Amino acid sequence: MTAPLTPPPPPHHQPSDNAPGWQTPPAGGAAGYAGYAGYEKDGPGMKTEVRDAAVITVALALAGVLLGVLWWWLAPHVPLVADDTAVYLKDTEGEQAIGVDGTFTLLALGFGVVSAAVVFLVRRRGGVPLVVGLAVGGLLGSLLAWRLGVYLGPTQNVVAHAKAVGKGVTFSAPLKLGAKGALLAWSLGALVVHLGLTALFGPRDPDPYESPYPEFPPGPPAG
Numbered sequence: 001m002t003a004p005l006t007p008p009p010p011p012h013h014q015p016s017d018n019a020p021g022w023q024t025p026p027a028g029g030a031a032g033y034a035g036y037a038g039y040e041k042d043g044p045g046m047k048t049e050v051r052d053a054a055v056i057t058v059a060l061a062l063a064g065v066l067l068g069v070l071w072w073w074l075a076p077h078v079p080l081v082a083d084d085t086a087v088y089l090k091d092t093e094g095e096q097a098i099g100v101d102g103t104f105t106l107l108a109l110g111f112g113v114v115s116a117a118v119v120f121l122v123r124r125r126g127g128v129p130l131v132v133g134l135a136v137g138g139l140l141g142s143l144l145a146w147r148l149g150v151y152l153g154p155t156q157n158v159v160a161h162a163k164a165v166g167k168g169v170t171f172s173a174p175l176k177l178g179a180k181g182a183l184l185a186w187s188l189g190a191l192v193v194h195l196g197l198t199a200l201f202g203p204r205d206p207d208p209y210e211s212p213y214p215e216f217p218p219g220p221p222a223g
Contacts, residue, residue: 053133060137068148112189
């Protein structure tokens with residue numbers, strides 16, 4: 001009798017392209033998987049953002065010249081009058097001094113809104129350097145506007161001014177910013193508007209819980 005032949009070993013199982021649970025790897029090897037996982041470079045790069053932030057800071061600081069001129073031009077005048085002994089407010093119940101601070105604050109807020117809108121339209125992306133540039137630039141611009149407005153306004157030597165115009169003659173008090181908190185209006189307005197525009201219209205970050213393989217077929221149901 002002939003001994004029974006040993007059956008050949010089963011062939012090695014090779015998954016077919018149509019077999020469930022298998023997916024053709026993305027083209028490009030590791031780079032393809034990185035693209036699927038969303039590991040692409042986000043943003044223009046830190047060096048570019050820092051450079052843009054420096055440009056924004058300088059531009060806003062220089063724009064403070066325009067703010068200072070507008071403040072000097074639009075702010076109400078505080079009337080003073082002098083006699084033989086002292087200088088007095090002509091209208092003790094007037095609100096011109098409050099109007100001076102209010103004019104600066106409103107103008108600074110307007111500059112903040114415009115600067116934030118321009119920065120967003122140019123960059124359409126947030127970032128810590130841009131936010132810092134807006135804040136620092138707005139503060140520097142406000143400081144420059146304040147000092148320029150004071151320089152362009154009436155002289156700070158009230159006694160000499162009173163002697164020059166004569167007793168009983170009304171003259172304008174020096175331009176003065178009583179509420180120093182107004183110096184932050186530009187920066188705060190710019191930050192709030194830029195944050196709002198970025199949240200509403202800026203690019204969205206990828207969902208960290210989204211599968212990096214959107215076409216990967218679902219696995220078999222549990223059970």
